[in-house]
Structures are given as structure tokens and as C-alpha cells.
Amino acid sequence: MKRFVFRNRWLPYALVAPQVVITIAFFYWPAFDSLRLSLYRASPFGDRLIWAGLANFERLFRDPAYLRSALTSFVFSFVVTFAGLALALLLASLANAKIRGLAVYRSLLLWPYGIAPAIAGIIWLFIFHPSYGILPWLLSFVTAYQFNWFLKGWVAMTLIVMAAIWKQFGYNLAFYLAGLQAIEASVLEAASVDGAGPIRRFFAVTFPLLSPVTFFLFTLNMTFSFFDTFGLIHSVTQGGPGDTTSILVYRAWKDGFEGLQLGFSAAQSVVLMALVILLTAFQFRFAEKKVTY
Amino acid sequence: MARTLAPPAALAVHAASRVKARDGGGIVAHAILLAAVAVLAFPLYYAFVISTQTLSQVTSLPPRPWPSTAFLSNYAEAWQRAQMGRLLLNSAIVALGVAFGKIAISLLSAFAIVFFNFRGKQVVFSMIFVTLMLPVPVRIVSTYQVMSVLGWVNTYWGLTVPLLASATGTFLFRQFYQTIPNSLAEAAQLDGAGPMRFLWSILLPLSKANIAALFVILFVYGWNDYLWPLMITNTPEMRTAVIGIESLVPRTSQLPEWNIAMAAAMMVLLPPVAVIVVMQRWFVKGLIETEK
Numbered sequence: 001m002k003r004f005v006f007r008n009r010w011l012p013y014a015l016v017a018p019q020v021v022i023t024i025a026f027f028y029w030p031a032f033d034s035l036r037l038s039l040y041r042a043s044p045f046g047d048r049l050i051w052a053g054l055a056n057f058e059r060l061f062r063d064p065a066y067l068r069s070a071l072t073s074f075v076f077s078f079v080v081t082f083a084g085l086a087l088a089l090l091l092a093s094l095a096n097a098k099i100r101g102l103a104v105y106r107s108l109l110l111w112p113y114g115i116a117p118a119i120a121g122i123i124w125l126f127i128f129h130p131s132y133g134i135l136p137w138l139l140s141f142v143t144a145y146q147f148n149w150f151l152k153g154w155v156a157m158t159l160i161v162m163a164a165i166w167k168q169f170g171y172n173l174a175f176y177l178a179g180l181q182a183i184e185a186s187v188l189e190a191a192s193v194d195g196a197g198p199i200r201r202f203f204a205v206t207f208p209l210l211s212p213v214t215f216f217l218f219t220l221n222m223t224f225s226f227f228d229t230f231g232l233i234h235s236v237t238q239g240g241p242g243d244t245t246s247i248l249v250y251r252a253w254k255d256g257f258e259g260l261q262l263g264f265s266a267a268q269s270v271v272l273m274a275l276v277i278l279l280t281a282f283q284f285r286f287a288e289k290k291v292t293y
Numbered sequence: 294m295a296r297t298l299a300p301p302a303a304l305a306v307h308a309a310s311r312v313k314a315r316d317g318g319g320i321v322a323h324a325i326l327l328a329a330v331a332v333l334a335f336p337l338y339y340a341f342v343i344s345t346q347t348l349s350q351v352t353s354l355p356p357r358p359w360p361s362t363a364f365l366s367n368y369a370e371a372w373q374r375a376q377m378g379r380l381l382l383n384s385a386i387v388a389l390g391v392a393f394g395k396i397a398i399s400l401l402s403a404f405a406i407v408f409f410n411f412r413g414k415q416v417v418f419s420m421i422f423v424t425l426m427l428p429v430p431v432r433i434v435s436t437y438q439v440m441s442v443l444g445w446v447n448t449y450w451g452l453t454v455p456l457l458a459s460a461t462g463t464f465l466f467r468q469f470y471q472t473i474p475n476s477l478a479e480a481a482q483l484d485g486a487g488p489m490r491f492l493w494s495i496l497l498p499l500s501k502a503n504i505a506a507l508f509v510i511l512f513v514y515g516w517n518d519y520l521w522p523l524m525i526t527n528t529p530e531m532r533t534a535v536i537g538i539e540s541l542v543p544r545t546s547q548l549p550e551w552n553i554a555m556a557a558a559m560m561v562l563l564p565p566v567a568v569i570v571v572m573q574r575w576f577v578k579g580l581i582e583t584e585k
Contacts, residue, residue: 015405030435114565116517231519
């Protein structure tokens, strides 16, 4: 069907103008500027830029601290995403029955999405507080080990993982529940007539049918834990102790704004851009059937 | 915001069809869901409890998991110390500015893309949609430099406008406009209504649910964004709330006034959580639609 269109010579340009201007000024200009800056370094007095070619990138991939950050970022994002989704899917499957009040449960599950990662971090920081926190206090009855995140990297990592999962968990669960409820009972009954047990049924029938939901939640949780957790790191651990919780976005910010190494930070931005483009390509590849352009 | 392309179609229909009841499943399901709700709520409850206790109650062991009497004095203290009035005002300006600004520009550009033919349409279209791919954090340093060229550092413009450079809203409205039957626009034209009249009197009322959905997502995003306001502001008066209350979080060498910090945290988290709870139906719609 051919779409109806209004006839007007200049109006459509006026209508798209605000978005086009904003997109050029705050998207294309900075993106290309990052690319350009990544090829320069600042002079010793910081007053002008010196051509550096690919030196910033070379330095990046030889810098053990940067590579550690990359590893930290991936571990953090995968743990938050996989642990969060697996637990949500497990609980949703166990709770999948026709019950009253599902809408009420949904309200009670969705609200943590509204809490800023930085605020979630402050709350969990106190729960983990070595002197007054409820969690180290409870653990002190079980073990003499000191769960002090100020000193121990893995405890600090656990803290931010918990805070991140907490914030995401409710809607992961809500979405899985809705996905499960939408699976026709007849499909599962057919599998059960064929002699498949509950576990077999889950992996052969339920899980594949849930793949759109899983895919949706996977990307959402990955982007959240990779980029939106900056506030969590900044307000709670500031990358520490040492640099055990220094994720890539945090390091790019720190090198650029505190270290004033513009070229080096821009090179990190370019690497992040490449990662996002890869993630997007991955999405297109796996979701192209559902895309309607 | 994320850029997923696969919508879980099952959710869009609000889980209309349901699995038949299985024997005994109901009680187990209720038990599991109640437990999940309780575990999720505990950190928030605990933060609230702390915000009502005195300093000596907060710092004594064992921890006291029930509210106490210092509610008013803690909240008043936090309000005063962090200049909370100003912080919340700034956050409200940014969140509402981002929400309404983005709704306005994307309504207009989607209208132009769907209801007009013009030279360069394809270019404009691709140019806008590429922005779906890159979030603000990946171009931080350069965006800051653009701000200093414009003289927007430490201003409300600088806090708000760069966050509008993304296509989520345009995408959502475009999808919706394409479902509007031609006859509607044709009838409007026969009645002598011009395109702007059609947009204002017919399209806008029809878009209410989409506008509400986008509003929830953008309000929460604008209120909670951290990296950008941290970079672009450099005086306490221009800080947004999520950043401004950081000075109240006790560090190692300071008096452990966690009760004051938690009171501040409660005040900052309340508005976006309230928006989600009150507008829940549109929140779910927005979450799915903007992730497409």
C-alpha cells in the first residue's frame, strides 16, 4: 500500500531540523572528534596537540592496567548478566503457574529499575560496611574471615555485582514470568505425552520458546552493566581497592578528566565504540528476522 | 539506552494466554514470588530503617532492623546539608527537559519522515538511526569539548540537550505512525486541515500511550544519569541529585553519619520510583518499545 503524503516544499525540513541539528552537534561532531583526538597526544605543557599516529592504541594494548580493566569489565558484565538471568529464569520457571495477582507481583518487582545505580551502590555499600554493615556482621557468626571491601578486591567486586543484579533482577523476573505465561500449555502437554520429563521439557521446549525474551534481556543487561554502571563504580569503589573494580568506562573517564590524557582517553572511547558496534552487529545478525524497517 | 532489535512479542500482548493451573502449583508459585519480592525489598527497607535511626543506633551492633524516632531530624539535616531543594530542582529540570525535549523533537521528525516525501529523506533517516548504536559514555571527552566551544559547561542547556541526541523516540513514533491508516490523513485533508493541524488534532491524541511510555523511560533516564552531569557541572549549585548527595556519604575518616546519607538517598530515589509505580502500564510498554 502506498502511503499518503502531504505536499509541502519546506515544512518537512523544518520538522526534521531540530533533531538533525542536535544529532550533528552532539553525536557526529564528538564521535569524529574522538576519532581524530585518538591520533594525537598532548604536548608536555598541554597547550597543543602532537600527531601520534596509532601510538595511543599501541600504548593501550600494551598497558597491563588497561588490559586488566578490559578483563574486569567483561567479567563484571558477564557475571551480572548470566547470574542475574539464570536466577530470574529459575525462579520464574518454578513460579510459573496460573495464579491470581500476577499484576500485583509485577508492580512489586519492577520498581528497583527506577533506582539510580549510584544510589543502589550507596545502599549496598552500607550493607557491606565492614564496621556497621549487616552482611559482615551476619557472616562473622559463620567465619572469622574479614569481609572488608576496602581491602579485598573480590569483596568489592561482589558488592558492585550484588548492587547491579539487585537493580536489574526484578524486571528480569517480571519479563521471564510474562514470557512463560505466554507459552501455550498444549505445547508442553504434547512434549509430556512424548515422554519428556520436566527438565528435558524445559531445555527442549520452554527455553527455545523463551529465546526472544532471553535475547532482549541479555542485550539490556549487557549494555547496562557495561555502560550504565559508571555511577555505581564512581560512588562506591572509585575503581578500587587498587584497580580491581575499574571497568572500561570508568578508566576512560579517569584518564581523560583526571589524568587529562585526552588522546589516550579518546583512543579508549574509540575502542568502546568498536565494542558497541560489534554488539549491535551481533544483534542484527541474531534478530534480523524480527526487524521491520 | 540500549538498542535491542528483538521485541519479546509475548510481552506486548500482556501475557494474554496463560498456562492452565497445575495441581498445587499455586501455593509454591506464591511462596517463591513473595520471597523474591521480600528479598528485593529488603535493601530498600533497610535503607529506610537506617534513615530513621540516631547516629549511635546506626553504629552499634547488632544492627537494628526496625525504624526508630530520628526520621524528621535526619531528613531535615540531609535536606539542609546537601542543599537538597536545589539538587532536586536541578534533577527535575533535567529529567523533564530530557523527557519533553526528546518527545517533542522525535514527534516532529518522525512526522516528517512518515508523512512527507522530500529530497534527502533517506540521508536524514539513516543519519538519525545510526545514533541508536552509540551511547553517550563512549564519546565523553569530545562531547565535553563541544560543550566548552558552545559555552554550555555548567548550564542547564549543557546538562539536557546532549542527552537528546538519540533516535529511540523517533524510532518509536515512526513505527506507530506507519500503522495509521491513510484514510485518516486523506479525510483530514479533504476537510481542509493542513499537515500541522492534522499532527496537532489527530496524530497527537492518538499518540498518548506512546508519549506516556516514552516519558517514563526518559524521565528515569534523565533523573538517574550520572556520568554526564558529573562531567558537565563544576559548582554545587548545578549538580543533579544523584551526584550532589555523594558529599553526604561518610568516607573512612569522617563521622559515620549513615543515617543522614540514607535519608538523602531515600529522597533522591523516590521521584523516579514513584513515576514507575504510578505509570507502570506505560513503563512496561516503554521498556519494550524503546529497546526495539
